[in-house]
Amino acid sequence: QVTLRAGAELDALQVNQYTLTLRAACPNEEEVEQQLFVQVTMGQVLRCDTPFASAEGDVVQVLADVAPRTPLYAVLLQPLGGLMVSGSCPRSLWKLRNHDTPLTLTRQGLVLAPADGFNSSKDTQMFRLEIEVMDRRGHNCSGVVRVEVLPSRRPRVTFTEPQQAVMVPEGTGPLEVVTQVHASGDNVRYVILAPLAPTLFTIDEVTGEIRSTRRLEVAHTHLLVRAYNALNPTDHATVALNITMHGTNWRAPSCVPAISVSQVPETLSPGSTLVTLRCTDSTGTEGSLHYTLEGPPTSRSQFRMEGPQLQVNTTLDYDSEAMAAVGFQFTATIVVTTGGQPPQSTHVPVLVTVTPVNEFTPVCPSGATFTVLETAAFGSTVGRVAGTDRDYPPDSLEYSLEGGPGPTQPFSIDRRTGEIRVVGPLNSQQHKSYRLTVRLTDTHNDLNPAERRSCLCDVTVQLQAVPDQVPMCTPEVQELRITAGSGVRQPVTHLVCQSSPDGAALAYTITAGNEDRHFRLEGNTVFYLPNDLAEPHTFVLLVEVRSGPSAPRRSTVVALVVHVTPRSTPVPPSTTTRHTTLQKEPLVITWTEAVWHPPAWFVAVLTISSALLLAALGCVARSLLCRLMVAFSSSCSNRDPGKLLLDKRCPTGGAGRSPGPLSTLSCLSSVQGQFDGRAQDPRTGRDYLFNSVTGERRWI
Numbered sequence: 001q002v003t004l005r006a007g008a009e010l011d012a013l014q015v016n017q018y019t020l021t022l023r024a025a026c027p028n029e030e031e032v033e034q035q036l037f038v039q040v041t042m043g044q045v046l047r048c049d050t051p052f053a054s055a056e057g058d059v060v061q062v063l064a065d066v067a068p069r070t071p072l073y074a075v076l077l078q079p080l081g082g083l084m085v086s087g088s089c090p091r092s093l094w095k096l097r098n099h100d101t102p103l104t105l106t107r108q109g110l111v112l113a114p115a116d117g118f119n120s121s122k123d124t125q126m127f128r129l130e131i132e133v134m135d136r137r138g139h140n141c142s143g144v145v146r147v148e149v150l151p152s153r154r155p156r157v158t159f160t161e162p163q164q165a166v167m168v169p170e171g172t173g174p175l176e177v178v179t180q181v182h183a184s185g186d187n188v189r190y191v192i193l194a195p196l197a198p199t200l201f202t203i204d205e206v207t208g209e210i211r212s213t214r215r216l217e218v219a220h221t222h223l224l225v226r227a228y229n230a231l232n233p234t235d236h237a238t239v240a241l242n243i244t245m246h247g248t249n250w251r252a253p254s255c256v257p258a259i260s261v262s263q264v265p266e267t268l269s270p271g272s273t274l275v276t277l278r279c280t281d282s283t284g285t286e287g288s289l290h291y292t293l294e295g296p297p298t299s300r301s302q303f304r305m306e307g308p309q310l311q312v313n314t315t316l317d318y319d320s321e322a323m324a325a326v327g328f329q330f331t332a333t334i335v336v337t338t339g340g341q342p343p344q345s346t347h348v349p350v351l352v353t354v355t356p357v358n359e360f361t362p363v364c365p366s367g368a369t370f371t372v373l374e375t376a377a378f379g380s381t382v383g384r385v386a387g388t389d390r391d392y393p394p395d396s397l398e399y400s401l402e403g404g405p406g407p408t409q410p411f412s413i414d415r416r417t418g419e420i421r422v423v424g425p426l427n428s429q430q431h432k433s434y435r436l437t438v439r440l441t442d443t444h445n446d447l448n449p450a451e452r453r454s455c456l457c458d459v460t461v462q463l464q465a466v467p468d469q470v471p472m473c474t475p476e477v478q479e480l481r482i483t484a485g486s487g488v489r490q491p492v493t494h495l496v497c498q499s500s501p502d503g504a505a506l507a508y509t510i511t512a513g514n515e516d517r518h519f520r521l522e523g524n525t526v527f528y529l530p531n532d533l534a535e536p537h538t539f540v541l542l543v544e545v546r547s548g549p550s551a552p553r554r555s556t557v558v559a560l561v562v563h564v565t566p567r568s569t570p571v572p573p574s575t576t577t578r579h580t581t582l583q584k585e586p587l588v589i590t591w592t593e594a595v596w597h598p599p600a601w602f603v604a605v606l607t608i609s610s611a612l613l614l615a616a617l618g619c620v621a622r623s624l625l626c627r628l629m630v631a632f633s634s635s636c637s638n639r640d641p642g643k644l645l646l647d648k649r650c651p652t653g654g655a656g657r658s659p660g661p662l663s664t665l666s667c668l669s670s671v672q673g674q675f676d677g678r679a680q681d682p683r684t685g686r687d688y689l690f691n692s693v694t695g696e697r698r699w700i
Contacts, residue, residue, distance in 0.1 A: 002036065012042035048133060048141040049076035057128075057144025060111075064118045064125070065152035065186075065232050073145050075109035075131055097130035103147060105131060111145060117232050118149050125149035152235075157185035157227050159239045168245040174214050174258045181208040181239055183227035193238065194224040199257055210241075214258035220244050252344040253289055253336045255279035260310065260334070260350045265447070266318035267357045270311075277308040277348060281338045288339035295332030295350075298322070302330055303352070310334065310350065318356045319392040328354045358446035360390040362397055364457035368438075371462045374426040382411065382461055385418040385438050391445035402437040402456070411461065413438060420459070428465040435460055470554045471506055471545045473497040479561040485530055495524040495558060497545050506545055511557070513541040519562075526560065536565045 002020065004010075018038040025031040051058040052075060060073045075094060094109040102114035111129060118125065127147040134140040159181070166179045178201065181190065190208045192201060201223060203210050210223070221243050228236035260275045279289050291305045304313040317323060334348040370383035387397050399418040403409055410424025411434065420436070441454040474496050482490060499506050508521050519541060520527045526543070539562045546555035598606075675689035675698065687700040 002038075010040045012040045016040050016042075048143050052076065052131075052143035052145065053141060054143070057146050059146045059148060061148045061150055062113070062118075063152050064149050065154050065229070065235075066113050066118065067231050068113055068115050068117045069104075070113045071110045072103070072113055072147060073111040075111075075133060075143070075145070093134045095132045095134070097132055097142075098128070101127045101129060103127055103129060105129065109133070111147070119234055124151065152232070154186050155184065157183050157188055157229055157235050157237050159183050159227065159237050161239065163240045163242070166241055166243045168212075168243055172212055172215070172245070175202075175211050178210045178212055178243065179241065180210065181225050181227070181241070183208075183237055183239075185227070185229060185235070187230040187232075188227050189230045191226050191228070192223065193226050194222070214256065215252075215254055253279045253281050253338055253346045255336055255346055255348050258348060260348060261353075262351070263353045263355055264312075264316065265355050265357050266316045266323075267359070268312055268316060270314055272312045273306075274303070274310045274312065274352060275350070277310075277334065277336065279308065279336045279346070281344075290337045290339065292335045292337070293332055294335055295330075298326055299330040299332040299352075303332065303350075305334065316354045318354050319359075319390060319394075323354065324392065330354075355447040356392060356445055358391055358442065358451045358453055360442075361453045362387050362389045362440040362442050362455050364438075364440065364455060368457060368459040369462065370420065370459070371464055372422065372426070373466055374428040374463045375466045376422045376426060378422060378424075380422045382420040382422060383459075385413070385420065385440075385457060385459060387418065387440040387455075387457065389440075389442045389445070391442060393444060396443050396445060398441045398443050400439045400441070402439055409434065409436065411436060420461070426463055428463040431463060433460055433462040471497050471499050471547055471556050473545055473556060473558045476556070477559045477561070479563075481563045481565070482528060484528070484533055484564050484566050488530065489520070490528045490530070492519070492526040492528050492562060493560065495526070495543065495545065497524065497556075497558075499547050506547065509544045509546075511542050511544045513539055513560075518564075528562070528564065533564060533566050536563065538563050 016039060018040070020036040020038065021033060022036055023031055023033045047053070049058075058073070062070075062072055066072075094105055094107065096105045102116075102118075104112045104114075106112060109131075125148075127149070129145045129147070130142065131145060132140060132142040164179075164181070168178055172178065181203075183190075189205045190203050191205060192203050192210075199213055200221060201210050202213055203225065208225075208227075210225075223241040223243055224238060225241060226236055226238045256278045257275070260277075262274050264272075264274065277291070281288060289308075291308055293300055293303060293305045293310070302313055302316065304311055318328065330350075330352045332350045332352075334350055335345055336348065337343050337345040365386050365388075368383075368385055372380070372382045376382075385399060387395070387399070389395055389397055397418070398415055399413045400415065401409070401411065401413045405412045405423045407424065410422060410426060411420050412423045413420050418438075436459040438457045438459050439454055440457060441452055443452065446452070478493060480493055482492060484490075495508060497506055506524070508524055510519060510521055510526075516531075518529055518531060518539065520529060521543070526541070539560075541560040541562065543558045543560060544555050545558060675691045675696070677690045677692055678687065678700075679690060680687050688697050689700060690697045
């Protein structure tokens with residue numbers, strides 16, 4: 001199977017046919033060689049998949065309860081090469097023409113379900129998307145996708161009883177389980193609808209357990225709970241709870257709220273109030289209560305109590321290392337104590353979460369100038385733009401190139417790392433340098449993803465010219481013999497020369513030895529023009545081969561020694577070519593090669609990894625050798641003891657070859673179990689084993 005190499009690009013204008021030589025051989029057979037010709041044709045237009053590009057468009061059916069942002073459809077297109085690919089091709093752009101639809105289209109050509117899911121309606125819903133696809137060369141095609149949303153077949157969320165009565169025993173304290181509700185359906189979640197203030201109860205959204213937030217002081221209250229499908233919030237049901245309580249004579253203060261959970265931005269100024277407690281003692285008064293803040297030192301330094309108010313004490317810097325060390329959250333406890341004897345106290349847990357605010361603009365690096373050879377290959381790294389940002393997480397930036405890659409800007413930049421790479425041909429004669437504009441945009445620095453800051457950086461890429469190489473001809477000296485014809489020019493030889501790696505055209509000129517105009521050059525072919533030559537004559541021609549029009553011009557000289565004999569003069573057989581290579585002065589060529597010197601830690605890691613790999617291979621080889629010795633020992637133990645020679649089942653290494661050392665050792669170990677001595681025959685010199693009791697011998 002012959003496949004196209006990954007990352008290869010075909011260009012019919014440069015190469016329209018490849019000739020592949022394939023060789024195959026089976027054991028003990030001759031090698032077979034064949035050629036495979038691969039023709040490359042030039043495409044014309046970009047074509048989309050047939051159902052998608054038709055007038056009616058392609059249709060996809062989904063259920064209404066499909067999960068949000070689920071891929072529903074992948075746009076297929078047929079590029080110039082004729083291969084069908086999906087929406088993962090990074091060189092194409094997918095664009096949604098109509099925006100009156102909750103569906104979204106990704107950069108990879110995937111149609112996703114709405115972020116909030118579909119409406120669980122009993123009727124069928126239809127959405128139409130008009131999509132346009134464009135490749136990097138400007139070719140485009142368009143099509144239509146129709147998404148038909150069918151009603152869900154899953155059971156709806158329901159409660160078995162619309163109303164429930166709950167009795168709360170006396171002594172129920174904060175965060176104790178009051179009751180638990182249960183609804184049937186898929187992906188059920190729970191939430192309290194009423195009352196919203198004051199917050200008397202909290203519910204676990206997964207299990208449905210209802211807990212009190214404080215010691216309850218009222219005798220009766222109503223609670224409205226909603227159960228809904230997490231993947232389809234429109235599928236919901238409600239239940240009414242009638243909660244009856246006993247006993248309100250508590251000695252410890254009661255506070256609202258019983259638990260304080262707040263989320264504040266890092267720019268909140270000192271002195272701002274986070275929560276105000278409403279606490280009363282057993283007499284219903286507030287004047288005799290004392291408020292103190294307890295908890296870790298970091299929490300007590302960041303916050304303070306001003307009466308029943310919890311306030312910010314110092315600046316909440318989200319971008320500091322101290323804030324990251326505590327996970328951007330502070331925990332504390334407000335202790336409310338009565339003034340009576342003995343004093344009674346109530347603890348109010350506090351959780352404060354600090355959210356980020358994008359305060360700082362990214363900063364460009366200083367002196368962003370890079371140098372690259374004009375012969376740099378596609379994908380070569382030019383340099384890295386290292387921008388900085390003071391917001392947390394530090395240096396969380398995205399890089400983009402203003403204008404994008406193109407003929408006038410043959411570079412691209414990695415979106416994450418900021419590495420600039422070559423994506424087009426470079427020519428120092430056309431452009432000595434390029435000035436790129438890189439945009440730095442910060443990411444994940446604000447609770448609102450839309451709050452982003454950016455800046456523009458100027459980057460200079462200078463091209464380093466690579467001088468042309470001197471043309472090389474093979475051979476540099478030729479001695480030729482021809483027999484002069486009559487009236488027709490004769491080809492003498494073809495010069496085989498190569499220029500620099502870019503394949504620039506060469507020019508050929510006869511500079512000496514052609515004073516009588518007996519020879520002519522057409523391209524790289526030398527022709528002899530017949531004349532009235534009566535005697536054999538030898539011509540010495542000097543042909544100059546020079547590179548293209550770039551300066552400085554580089555050239556080499558080829559010497560041709562041509563022996564011309566008239567047709568009437570007896571000569572040795574004609575058209576005999578003899579190539580002679582003359583002694584030349586040494587030619588010194590300087591070649592500069594970039595060498596990578598890895599850091600010491602990389603060499604250490606590579607050495608340790610190699611040692612571990614060799615140790616593992618040694619263990620595997622040792623295990624295999626042990627298995628082979630056991631197998632051969634078993635084979636040798638089953639031989640006929642009356643035979644004088646070793647059993648043929650002991651491996652001999654094939655016809656005409658000596659047995660391997662492992663097989664011989666395994667056989668000898670088995671044989672030595674039957675013989676107790678070893679000796680050498682004085683006549684033949686061969687070694688043999690013998691049994692001193694029976695006198696039996698066996699040659700080794």
